[in-house]
Amino acid sequence: MSFSKESQVTMFNSTDDAQVLSIQSHVVSGYVGNKSAIFPLQVLGLEVHSINSVEFSNHTGYGSWKGNVLNATELGNLMAGLEMNKLEEFSHVLTGYVGSSSFLEQLCKSIQDLKRKNPNLVYVCDPVMGDNGELYVPKELLYIYRDKLIPLADIITPNQFEAELLTERKILNETDVIESMKILHTMGAKTVVISSSDLGTTKDSLSAFGSTRSGDNESIQVWKIVIPRIGHLFTGTGDLLAALLLAWMHRTNGNLPTAMEKSIATLQQVLRRTASYAEDQVARGKAYGVKILELRLIQSKQDIENPPSSIKAVRLM
Numbered sequence: 001m002s003f004s005k006e007s008q009v010t011m012f013n014s015t016d017d018a019q020v021l022s023i024q025s026h027v028v029s030g031y032v033g034n035k036s037a038i039f040p041l042q043v044l045g046l047e048v049h050s051i052n053s054v055e056f057s058n059h060t061g062y063g064s065w066k067g068n069v070l071n072a073t074e075l076g077n078l079m080a081g082l083e084m085n086k087l088e089e090f091s092h093v094l095t096g097y098v099g100s101s102s103f104l105e106q107l108c109k110s111i112q113d114l115k116r117k118n119p120n121l122v123y124v125c126d127p128v129m130g131d132n133g134e135l136y137v138p139k140e141l142l143y144i145y146r147d148k149l150i151p152l153a154d155i156i157t158p159n160q161f162e163a164e165l166l167t168e169r170k171i172l173n174e175t176d177v178i179e180s181m182k183i184l185h186t187m188g189a190k191t192v193v194i195s196s197s198d199l200g201t202t203k204d205s206l207s208a209f210g211s212t213r214s215g216d217n218e219s220i221q222v223w224k225i226v227i228p229r230i231g232h233l234f235t236g237t238g239d240l241l242a243a244l245l246l247a248w249m250h251r252t253n254g255n256l257p258t259a260m261e262k263s264i265a266t267l268q269q270v271l272r273r274t275a276s277y278a279e280d281q282v283a284r285g286k287a288y289g290v291k292i293l294e295l296r297l298i299q300s301k302q303d304i305e306n307p308p309s310s311i312k313a314v315r316l317m
Contacts, residue, residue, distance in 0.1 A: 018046040018250055019089065021114075023075075023107065024096030024126075024239065025059075026052035028067075031295040032059045032236035033097055037243035039297055040266070041094075043304045044247040049090070051078055053098045060136075061235050061290045069099060072106035079110050090114060090121060094246055095149075096239050097128040101140045108148045115152065122250075125153035125189075126242040129162050142166070151188035155249065157242045158184075160197040171197060174209075174316065178222055181211040185220060191249070191256060195241050196227070204229050210260050210313070223257045223313040225264055230271045232278060236295050241267050244304075257313035265311040269303035270295055 025033030056067035082088040127145045167183040184192045193210040200206045211222045248259035278292040
């Protein structure tokens with residue numbers, strides 16, 4: 001099966017005036033959620049409009065934080081205000097962390113409304129629920145993602161743990177990856193990217209997988225990228241990757257392997273720069289921890305604009 005040029009044009013807005021609505025968390029200090037997503041989207045030439053699902057002083061990895069969580073009524077009011085002034089004419093929607101089931105239910109309604117108004121709208125859903133075997137949102141969100149939000153999505157970017165939750169299937173090898181992707185496609189997603197998995201070629205690597213399906217055809221095209229493992233615990237990486245993927249899918253007119261290569265290459269450069277900074281700070285006597293591991297995103301502007309060509313996607317199917 002080929003992913004035809006015609007299907008790419010239908011799915012991806014080819015105009016230069018891309019308008020992205022990004023709905024995810026926000027922190028005053030640091031880089032997760034919208035703080036990770038908005039800057040790279042803007043650098044890559046997309047207009048960004050943002051709604052913050054939560055407004056925190058810092059990300060929760062610090063162990064303590066202050067702030068507020070937006071509720072469903074507040075989201076509905078914001079969307080109504082945009083509609084009143086005809087400001088809801090978006091080409092793309094990107095969603096990330098949501099901590100409340102009622103907010104997520106309202107989000108489903110808002111996405112449905114936006115898709116009715118613009119059938120060509122591209123919805124990128126990062127179903128942020130957990131990682132490394134740990135669920136960090138209420139479990140009822142899983143069923144809303146699986147039954148209501150994933151069917152609305154054009155592109156989804158779960159990590160391995162989230163893909164396992166959504167498909168109720170353990171991923172132990174590449175055959176499991178492909179079967180899980182097929183299940184996610186049957187839920188409605190045209191493009192699936194498993195942003196990270198433990199299926200690296202060595203203990204020092206991870207792997208990302210991407211797949212596309214066109215129309216009602218059950219066959220899919222699958223690509224794999226081996227990613228060098230960097231020995232620190234970073235936050236905001238999934239948020240950054242989803243934003244980069246949206247931007248490069250738009251800029252390449254839906255070329256998934258190229259979009260994955262450019263997005264992951266950029267992410268790797270940001271992480272290397274962050275790791276180098278953290279190691280230098282420790283050498284200078286600073287305490288090792290989450291503060292010095294905040295993503296060096298602004299310092300990586302050139303890598304966002306011009307990703308290195310060192311990352312290559314390999315076709316599996």
